[in-house]
Amino acid sequence: MGWSAASWWLSSCWAPFPTASSLSCNFKRHSCCTATTPPTDFPKRSFHHPDLTRPWIQPITPSLSPSLSPSRILVVSYNILGDQNASYHRDLYAHIPSHLMKWDRRKRLICQDLRGWDADIVCLQEVDRYDDILSDMKKEGYIGNYKRRTGEAVDGCAMLWKEKLVRLLEGESIEFREFGLRDNVAQLFVFEMCKDDSRRLLVGNIHVLFNPNRGDIKLGQIRLLLEKAHALSEKWGTIPVVLAGDFNSTPQSAIYKFLSSSELNLTMHDKRQLSGQNRCQPAQFLGMPRLMRKPFPFKDKFVRYCWTDEELITATGNSKYTKLKHPLKLYSSYATLKGNVRTRDRRVEPLATTYHSKFLGTVDYLWYTDGLTPTKVLDTLPVGILRSTGGLPSKKCGSDHLALVSEFAFVQSSRDEEQQQYTASEEEEPK
Numbered sequence: 001m002g003w004s005a006a007s008w009w010l011s012s013c014w015a016p017f018p019t020a021s022s023l024s025c026n027f028k029r030h031s032c033c034t035a036t037t038p039p040t041d042f043p044k045r046s047f048h049h050p051d052l053t054r055p056w057i058q059p060i061t062p063s064l065s066p067s068l069s070p071s072r073i074l075v076v077s078y079n080i081l082g083d084q085n086a087s088y089h090r091d092l093y094a095h096i097p098s099h100l101m102k103w104d105r106r107k108r109l110i111c112q113d114l115r116g117w118d119a120d121i122v123c124l125q126e127v128d129r130y131d132d133i134l135s136d137m138k139k140e141g142y143i144g145n146y147k148r149r150t151g152e153a154v155d156g157c158a159m160l161w162k163e164k165l166v167r168l169l170e171g172e173s174i175e176f177r178e179f180g181l182r183d184n185v186a187q188l189f190v191f192e193m194c195k196d197d198s199r200r201l202l203v204g205n206i207h208v209l210f211n212p213n214r215g216d217i218k219l220g221q222i223r224l225l226l227e228k229a230h231a232l233s234e235k236w237g238t239i240p241v242v243l244a245g246d247f248n249s250t251p252q253s254a255i256y257k258f259l260s261s262s263e264l265n266l267t268m269h270d271k272r273q274l275s276g277q278n279r280c281q282p283a284q285f286l287g288m289p290r291l292m293r294k295p296f297p298f299k300d301k302f303v304r305y306c307w308t309d310e311e312l313i314t315a316t317g318n319s320k321y322t323k324l325k326h327p328l329k330l331y332s333s334y335a336t337l338k339g340n341v342r343t344r345d346r347r348v349e350p351l352a353t354t355y356h357s358k359f360l361g362t363v364d365y366l367w368y369t370d371g372l373t374p375t376k377v378l379d380t381l382p383v384g385i386l387r388s389t390g391g392l393p394s395k396k397c398g399s400d401h402l403a404l405v406s407e408f409a410f411v412q413s414s415r416d417e418e419q420q421q422y423t424a425s426e427e428e429e430p431k
């Protein structure tokens with residue numbers, strides 16, 4: 001399959017914004033997200049090195065509102081592409097010149113970017129050379145914690161924070177294996193701003209299971225993370241929460257809906273389609289006559305999907321629950337700060353946070369709760385620019401993901417008001 005087929009797909013799916021003539025594309029774009037096939041015959045020498053500068057996006061109305069505290073906190077979420085993953089999955093990066101895949105080079109780019117952003121808290125996923133990263137970042141005043149995955153995988157999640165700016169109060173990690181939910185791990189840390197002791201927040205970091213067919217396990221992992229984050233936030237006085245990570249789920253997916261709306265009726269969803277990743281399989285869209293393409297699953301109120309007791313236990317924790325709820329009200333920082341039409345979908349999430357030969361789309365997020373508001377985000381890149389890199393990692397980008405970077409301000413709302421809101425939402429909780 002040639003590059004022209006892939007560019008057809010991209011251009012028809014990525015018309016920047018809905019216009020009357022692009023409505024049919026628009027439908028496709030939102031129901032299928034993004035898919036592309038690597039330009040297998042792409043000549044190596046014609047690789048471009050486009051400008052990958054990413055602008056900051058700030059609210060249109062300046063955030064000088066008196067309800068915002070002057071305390072700001074900058075958080076990064078970055079899947080850095082494990083060194084071992086990069087060499088074990090060469091098929092995903094087959095067309096990337098091998099010197100761009102070398103760890104030393106990628107590490108230098110990753111740390112250079114991290115130094116430039118100068119974040120208070122950095123959440124990394126797919127880390128298998130933690131000591132390399134830490135020894136570089138120590139010079140910048142960071143300390144950190146690493147949680148390796150269980151099982152055979154050598155990578156894990158790492159959180160780094162600036163010792164002079166934030167103080168660690170409590171931390172825990174989650175091994176999902178304990179709950180029969182595979183070898184993935186997550187971290188939860190409670191921090192206090194050194195300059196302003198009254199400002200505390202909980203930061204979570206997760207790398208959700210990749211397997212696109214196991215939406216039930218992904219939901220189980222996310223449900224547990226959210227329950228534990230809620231409990232820890234309550235323990236410290238209902239402090240605000242930021243959840244960073246690679247959720248291996250697209251903005252069009254049921255899992256995104258669960259995160260953003262706090263509930264999901266499982267019987268309305270096919271468990272093999274929960275993460276949206278499967279709709280990104282190029283074969284579904286390319287190289288097949290139109291009529292043979294799999295139809296987009298249309299939502300019918302009367303269609304119900306069957307879930308076995310075992311799958312329900314995995315997803316919800318109980319074979320009697322078909323409706324999943326979580327106790328946090330989450331907002332996505334990138335969806336809050338709308339950005340540029342060339343970088344965002346209609347839901348205003350980024351069009352892409354990762355790009356390799358089998359996937360071009362969004363799976364990374366920075367979620368936050370009431371008590372915080374994003375005051376700026378580092379915009380992602382337009383798909384055209386990403387495409388002209390020929391795939392990530394590239395000369396300027398050390399990973400196959402883009403880092404998400406968001407600054408948050410604490411909202412000066414009275415604690416009592418917040419408390420009341422939480423009590424009210426809890427009353428609706430029992431299933």
Ligand SMILES: *[C@@H]1O[C@H](CO)[C@@H](O)[C@H](O)[C@H]1NC(C)=O
Nearest residue numbers: 084085089152153154155210
């Ligand atoms: C990274 O490697 C681990 C095994 O080491 C594997 O389970 C995981 O799927 C890989 N991730 C990606 C994105 O290739």
Ligand SMILES: *[C@@H]1O[C@H](CO)[C@@H](O)[C@H](O)[C@H]1NC(C)=O
Nearest residue numbers: 265267268301302303304323
């Ligand atoms: C879930 O959706 C099905 C199908 O629309 C509906 O019959 C059922 O009542 C819903 N369950 C809940 C708990 O809302």
